[in-house]
Amino acid sequence: MSLPERLIAHLDMDAFYASVELLRYPELKGLPVVVGGRREHAPQLLADGTRRFARLRDYTGRGVATTSTYAARDLGVFSAMGLMKAALRAPDAILLPTDFESYRRYSRLFKAAVAEVAPVIEDRGIDEIYIDLSEVPGVREAVGHDPLGGARSVAREIKNSVLRATGLTCSIGITPNKLLSKIASELDKPDGLTLVMAEDLPTRIWPLPVRRINGIGPKAGARLAQMGLETIGQLAAADPGLLVERFGDHYGHWLLDAAHGRDARPVVTHSEPVSISRETTFERDLHAVHDKAELGRIFTRLCELLAGDLERKGILGRTIGIKLRFEGFVTVTRDVTLDHAVSSAADIRAAAGSCLKRVDLGKRLRLLGVRIGNLSRPGEAPPKLRTNGNRVRATDTSGELF
């Protein structure tokens, strides 16, 4: 076996939020625990020094589980599941509030620990990263009769560093690219270390369901199933013409590449945000007329939060949008592109308000959101603009439109 051009690792923290909570409440180890409650579900410290935890059966509201421990997963409770539904499956499971600040702190800790061993890291959210191991010293060295022994031992070093820095375990997959590594890191969870090379594709990857591929979601998965394509191997052997016919040129070819484990995407160590948003789901559905005052307050607050985010990041945006979700879960968006970038709550509120006027508000609302895009930094060359037609004017020095 010869080593591939690249060796990419995907590192995924094990049941991250729940595991961080277990560091605080070690007495919960081994129990079904679900993270996703509000602050009011925080454990109560009793007079005798013990803690009283909220149970899933006590929950009412519209929240979802963000994470569950492996014991809770055994009871059928998974992330993104509504907590009311989860309560039916596991009424006695412990419920904990989501504490993003803590998770972000541990996220910084584990990423810093990895960076000391292997610095080429791509952030993929709070609990996972890609690492390019290709140039890490020692990775390309065989150990004993194992040509991949070097990679294996660097991965063990990374896992040890993460454990030392955080007390948490993670799972790592190492393959020639990001797509395969993402799949591989899940093969031996928790606390796993899995290497998959090109020649292992038929035995390790092809028997897996197509949904394991990052980028095949519920819709594409269902359509593939309808075509009789359940496993990645079946997808790899599918007629390319048929895939393109059903899924379009771009996605059709991507499906085939993915099934064959082909992926040339680099590990991207830096990226700028494309858009920033704030949204909230109401405790009860609100009506534009009947609950006008409350909606107005919420709308203003979302704009203020968004302005705060922009200020902290030192950026402005030209495209302001709103998102509305009605009873029945129908979602609608509207946006407007201004002729200059803004960042204040008042400017955002004014633009978002104009978007709101373009929506029929007859039905009750369950969610309201505000978004800003077309981002730039102050002093940066302003984004290109149309100079004519029904679009905004680029250089509106005179103030005269006609």
Added chain:
DNA sequence: TCTGGGGTCCTAGGACCC
């Protein structure tokens, strides 16, 4: 018992420019 919040990327039509 309906389904959080924060994102990215893609598609597709219309407008407009060259």
Added chain:
DNA sequence: TCTGGGGTCCTAGGACCC
């Protein structure tokens, strides 16, 4: 007057991911 092709920007919606 009709016919064009390439390219960008704007807007809305949708799939997907963490």
